[in-house]
Amino acid sequence: xxxITVVTICLCLAMSIEAQRPKPCxxxxxxxxxxxxxxxKFVQVVSGIFSYDGLGQKFRIRENVSVAGxxxxxxxxxxxxxxxxxxxxxxxxxCVRSPLDTRFRPLEVxxxxxxxxxxxxxxxxxxxxxxxxNQWTGKIPETKGTYYTLVSEFGCLPLSDLxxxxxxxxxxxxxxxxxxxxxxxxxxxxxxxDKGISLEAL
Amino acid sequence: xxxITVVTICLCLAMSIEAQRPKPCxxxxxxxxxxxxxxxKFVQVVSGIFSYDGLGQKFRIRENVSVAGxxxxxxxxxxxxxxxxxxxxxxxxxCVRSPLDTRFRPLEVxxxxxxxxxxxxxxxxxxxxxxxxNQWTGKIPETKGTYYTLVSEFGCLPLSDLxxxxxxxxxxxxxxxxxxxxxxxxxxxxxxxDKGISLEAL
Numbered sequence: 001x002x003x004i005t006v007v008t009i010c011l012c013l014a015m016s017i018e019a020q021r022p023k024p025c026x027x028x029x030x031x032x033x034x035x036x037x038x039x040x041k042f043v044q045v046v047s048g049i050f051s052y053d054g055l056g057q058k059f060r061i062r063e064n065v066s067v068a069g070x071x072x073x074x075x076x077x078x079x080x081x082x083x084x085x086x087x088x089x090x091x092x093x094x095c096v097r098s099p100l101d102t103r104f105r106p107l108e109v110x111x112x113x114x115x116x117x118x119x120x121x122x123x124x125x126x127x128x129x130x131x132x133x134n135q136w137t138g139k140i141p142e143t144k145g146t147y148y149t150l151v152s153e154f155g156c157l158p159l160s161d162l163x164x165x166x167x168x169x170x171x172x173x174x175x176x177x178x179x180x181x182x183x184x185x186x187x188x189x190x191x192x193x194d195k196g197i198s199l200e201a202l
Numbered sequence: 203x204x205x206i207t208v209v210t211i212c213l214c215l216a217m218s219i220e221a222q223r224p225k226p227c228x229x230x231x232x233x234x235x236x237x238x239x240x241x242x243k244f245v246q247v248v249s250g251i252f253s254y255d256g257l258g259q260k261f262r263i264r265e266n267v268s269v270a271g272x273x274x275x276x277x278x279x280x281x282x283x284x285x286x287x288x289x290x291x292x293x294x295x296x297c298v299r300s301p302l303d304t305r306f307r308p309l310e311v312x313x314x315x316x317x318x319x320x321x322x323x324x325x326x327x328x329x330x331x332x333x334x335x336n337q338w339t340g341k342i343p344e345t346k347g348t349y350y351t352l353v354s355e356f357g358c359l360p361l362s363d364l365x366x367x368x369x370x371x372x373x374x375x376x377x378x379x380x381x382x383x384x385x386x387x388x389x390x391x392x393x394x395x396d397k398g399i400s401l402e403a404l
Binding site: 028033034119120121122123124125126127128129130131132133152153154155157159173174175176177178179180 | 235236321322326327328330333354356357361376377381382
């Protein structure tokens with residue numbers, strides 16, 4: 001066999017392997033679902049339903065937070081492009097508006113993430129028994145934190161996420177995800193936020 | 203409408219609702235896959251591959267245990283019917299055989315478990331984006347522990363499990379599950395276990 005033929009075959013094989021390797025991906029830009037977050041010592045547990053608009057950089061979460069035995073509800077709208085967040089209290093029709101200086105992070109596997117493994121949550125012997133996912137890891141430069149994220153092979157939906165930095169460790173699991181936003185009004189502060197807004201100091 | 207007709211309709215509706223409600227179920231009797239276990243303070247993390255024989259009451263697990271920064275490998279065969287467990291060390295061809303007084307617990311949702319909710323791990327907008335599961339809770343009388351278990355709607359495969367009692371809290375996740383046993387020899391102690399077995403004291 002000619003050396004050039006061998007080189008061509010090797011190159012084709014390498015390209016074929018590269019093509020089969022999962023690629024970093026972005027989750028759907030409009031997404032709704034539920035999530036739960038636990039910190040390392042199970043002191044704080046959050047469960048909530050969220051709406052995510054990756055195009056408009058908006059995020060709304062209605063969550064139930066349990067901290068050391070007691071729990072409270074929170075309803076927060078994050079408008080990253082406007083650098084504003086609203087804490088909304090329907091029970092007494094009030095809002096707390098405050099500046100938002102956190103950078104928007106899209107739901108995605110960042111391009112510099114490192115592929116770890118492919119795994120099936122559940123099983124693969126019969127249809128419907130599991131979901132195929134890809135696990136990735138990487139660093140967040142701003143926080144010097146490390147993440148391990150698992151996204152579905154089909155649809156690039158977030159399944160679970162483990163993150164740790166100097167402040168602690170958090171595990172997030174995602175479920176009941178649907179693509180699209182059922183009610184776009186979810187990203188508009190309710191009318192009672194127009195009057196009597198209290199601006200939190202930075 | 204005659205009262206008897208109303209009663210019949212109500213009864214039919216109640217039966218229909220009951221028929222739609224998920225039922226406690228048993229996982230496949232022969233199952234292989236991977237699992238990871240974390241304790242509440244992330245002091246101990248176990249990841250391993252297991253083979254489960256619910257008919258013969260046998261369980262084999264090759265695991266990697268990380269405790270407070272250091273890690274070690276373990277290969278254990280549990281023969282519940284024979285009340286024996288083998289710790290197998292291939293690297294120096296030795297075994298430690300010891301009595302096993304733990305009761306066999308099949309992989310199942312016990313009949314007295316309480317149904318909590320149905321949820322999709324991942325999403326449901328497109329095929330392959332998620333897996334439909336049923337969450338159950340209950341008590342283990344012997345340990346006075348509480349469990350929250352999530353099993354797939356199709357196949358009754360274990361997906362995740364949260365358990366706590368007076369000794370702590372553990373989270374187990376299951377993945378890469380297949381029904382059946384690839385190699386039945388996995389439940390037979392290797393030949394070097396026949397000679398020089400050291401019996402651990404009770």
